[in-house]
Amino acid sequence: MSQRVVNRPETGLTGPLAHLAGVLVLAVMFSLGGAYDTDELGLMHRLALWLLVSILLVGQTVVIERLLARILPSRGAFRLVSGTGAALLTLLLVTLELDLLKQTPLLPKARDPFWEFLAFLAPLVLTLSGFILLLRALAGIGPERLAEEAEETVRLIAAQPVIAGLLPAPSPAAGAFGDWPAGRVLSVQANDHYLDVTAESGRVFVRGRMRDAVARLRGEGGVQIHRSWWVALDRIARIEREGRDHVACLVSGERIPVGRSRVRELRGRGLL
Structure with a gap:
């Protein structure tokens, strides 16, 4: 990613x-x-x-x-x-x-x-x-914002075959999101009405809400570090401060925000 x-x-x-x-x-x-x-x-x-x-x-x-x-x-x-x-x-x-x-x-x-x-x-x-x-x-x-939105639009459009065709039809047990990729989930990012799910077997976009994703992943060895992010604990290399805020540095090189309301939980898990 x-x-x-x-x-x-x-x-x-x-x-x-x-x-x-x-x-x-x-x-x-x-x-x-x-x-x-x-x-x-x-x-x-x-x-x-x-x-x-x-x-x-x-x-x-x-x-x-x-x-x-x-x-x-x-x-x-x-x-x-x-x-x-x-x-x-x-x-x-x-x-x-x-x-x-x-x-x-x-x-x-x-x-x-x-x-x-x-x-x-x-x-x-x-x-x-x-x-x-x-x-x-x-x-x-401005141009930079428009370029970012265009890139995001292209990314979502490119994911449509995955959402509509490559994934099996949603089963009753799958709830609102349909079937997720096989293997252990590494991270989930909420993006409007979709979830960007990265697993060991690959990455897909499924329709759903972050709170449903967090409920589904309970007990899977991860933590919701932001209202828009759930991450497997072993994917977090370290957490750094940026002024009054914190940023999680993943092993993949990504830097993602840590919600202020999540700091106490992360501290309790020994990540801070």
Whole structure:
């Protein structure tokens, strides 16, 4: 099996340098323009104010969108839901934060009724949040992502004869997945509605769910190390840390993620 890359850091339009650049551009633009009647403040005062506001705006948009993307499925209408939710939550938080700033020397303005203040900020905050999310979405479907999805599509298409023809018809005892390859199972990866099953006799794709696979493999000398991965214990060469996360290095050379909820079980098995 080819080596998979996991926990890939964000780069380009989605990386931290791009976010920092966006913060600086917004801060300088608003400071020099004296936006929202802040031209009466000194230049350095305006710069400090708008730098803080820009950090709140960009940072909260990105963080909230990431959190919602982890909770919601990352496809179809759910992407739109997570983006819209991120923009609306950012608007609410920025309104609260600016309202609190009005009680400090950094923003010496009289406080406004909250909902009127939110409606006043909405055009600016929603426009900028939407632009940030659009750039992140466009970066997420760049050439590298499209190439990965095309490769995955070809792989699934190539597996169709195995699913439809080479495997025997599902038997009642086989459950939802049909018959698996003969021999000991080495690893199982969940991929949408299919399971990528690697055994000593070969590799096939079968339709099924990971929880059913884990139930089927109970007592087979393996462990579910991630919500999408089950691996035979003797296939794990070692487990390494990558920042706050762990990665399992298999004897085949693959590096696959370890779910944080699985760390305690792996530690109990002496793998950590």
